[in-house]
Amino acid sequence: MRDFPIGVFDSGVGGLTVVREIMRQIPNENIVYFGDTARVPYGSKSKDTIIKFSKQIVDFLLTKKVKAIVVACNTASALALEDLKREVDIPIIGVVMPGAIAAAEATRNEKVGVIATEATVNSNIYTHYLRDLNPNIQVYSKACPLFCPLVEENWLYDPITIEIADRYLSELIEYEVDTIVLGCTHYPLLRHTLRKVVGEKMNLVNPAYETAITLKNVLKEKQLDRLSKTNEHLFYVSDGAEKFKAFANTILPCEVMETNDVNIEQY
């Protein structure tokens, strides 16, 4: 089983920022990625729908004989992880708990901001986890629904993006948070613009890094870590394989040679 791949999924391309971190931290591992590009985005949809979509994807990944699964989407981690854990007997890791751990460690004044999709914010999951880690932490959450479309429009360093970030983040700055969790996998791509708005001193937490470390530890603990490095990553999407491949090649440290379409509704 050690040689089996890791399944990673996201609602679309955002999860590639998590894949990038896994490739950096545990380069021996092979990855089977699925991006649900036909039904993206998840962030404005209901819990029931997000659970249904996530279960279909897990069923698909299991056909690829994965030894562990990373839910590389904050919205699916927030709303579906507990249900998914009940379905399968391999390790399943979300991005929310690792993100919360990193934020709890980073904050000095115990005031943490969370920016995420509407569904993640409404789930209150970051607040819940952060309070479990440190009951003194005050959490201020803000849904930023325009950030994903701005990333997809590729206006990463645009004055309009700065203005929108300024609008969304002003409340968090007023609350004097010293740490902000980038609670959606698209947001790290806006890191430079967000930095301009929040200043140099703010801790910006990207849960991807901590997620890769968590995965590394889980694999080692369960003696599931791969010992040799002969990489063969596989990429699947529910729509637009070519468009996805082009985007993946701008993000990942390896070349994505092929991406295949999957009819995910059949799972």
Place this chain on the structure above:
Amino acid sequence: MRDFPIGVFDSGVGGLTVVREIMRQIPNENIVYFGDTARVPYGSKSKDTIIKFSKQIVDFLLTKKVKAIVVACNTASALALEDLKREVDIPIIGVVMPGAIAAAEATRNEKVGVIATEATVNSNIYTHYLRDLNPNIQVYSKACPLFCPLVEENWLYDPITIEIADRYLSELIEYEVDTIVLGCTHYPLLRHTLRKVVGEKMNLVNPAYETAITLKNVLKEKQLDRLSKTNEHLFYVSDGAEKFKAFANTILPCEVMETNDVNIEQY
């Protein structure tokens, strides 16, 4: 069959602007609406996926014994209408041809702008139809992917929305178009903001009005028009029925009492 309802569908809530116009123009008719809120938006997705989703929805609407179908989504009209027509033997009307007819009639200088989703713009369908109507018309198309999320964020009259509209529309203004087609059913909700950017003299064409008139004529011609007025409209979505109902009640002239969830992937 005259008493059977009209099926209307959209990728989400935008098609309600078409329903509103149908209710105004042919108040006798009953409507069965389906909004694909679990898989919205369509505008960034591929032709194959949009055809697949549209066929599932048509199959669902046929179970409701509809006598005609209105594809109240520009993207689905642009990419799936021809395929849908081959599948069923009742009248199917899209919003693109009615929009093109209205624009061809409105323009004086034969320069028409089209703003729409990425998928609609890439299909070149408005250009194709407008040129069929009048080969002298020059068409300038522009995808405006941030407009839908701005509508969903409810920043309808926001300075940021004006700035984004200014960016998107500046090319069309430079080309000296005298008419702009609002080629996505969300865009009429931004009409006041767009008006500020393009000035009072620009013709802004909303295809919804012309679509309702086309439907009226088709029903009359085929003797399918309903003669009495005892309305019973039905609303279905693939996700978030309550949220949809609240939105529908801000748009429609009648009260939406109930909206039901449908597992559309089964069709």
